[in-house]
Amino acid sequence: MLISMDKIVNKACxxxxxxxxxxxxxxDMILAAxxxxDEVKSPLILDCLGTTDLYAMGELTRFYSRKFPNVPVALNLDHGKTFEEAxxxxxxxFTSVMVD
Structure with a gap:
């Protein structure tokens, strides 16, 4: 289930x-994650750099989120460089962006 980062982080805290x-x-990396x-019954944060195809990462994450409905997952832009990238x-x- 694709959810916001704050829900995952707040529950963990x-x-x-x-x-x-x-x-x-x-x-392959998304599926492995x-x-x-799923095996350890843990939530997940997937970090993607802006150099990857963000639309493909979003589609793949939504696809696997439906296949693994018991895995709460946040999709995060990691180390975004520009406003446009965010x-x-x-x-x-993406349910979270980090720009630095």
């Missing part, structure tokens, strides 16, 4: 656990 946030660049999170990520369905 309140319950005292950490969350994996792998940088993913392709379908979902499989691992807007593109939001339009692609």
């Amino acid at each position: 309140n319950e005292g656990y950490g969350i994996a946030a792998p940088n993913v660049f392709n379908q 979902f499989e691992a999170a 807007v593109e990520a939001i339009r692609a369905g």
Whole structure:
């Protein structure tokens, strides 16, 4: 289930656990992250750099989110460089952006 970052982070803080946030660049990496999170019954933060195809990452994350409905997942633009990159990520369905 694709949800906002704050819901995942707040729950983890309140319950005292950490969350994996792998940088993913392709379908295989996204699938592996979902499989691992599902196996250990953990939420997941997927980090993507602006150099990846943000629309493809959004589509793939939504696809695997439907296949793994028990995995709460946030899709985060990691180390965004520009305002335009942040807007593109939001339009692609990212639930979090970091610009630095």
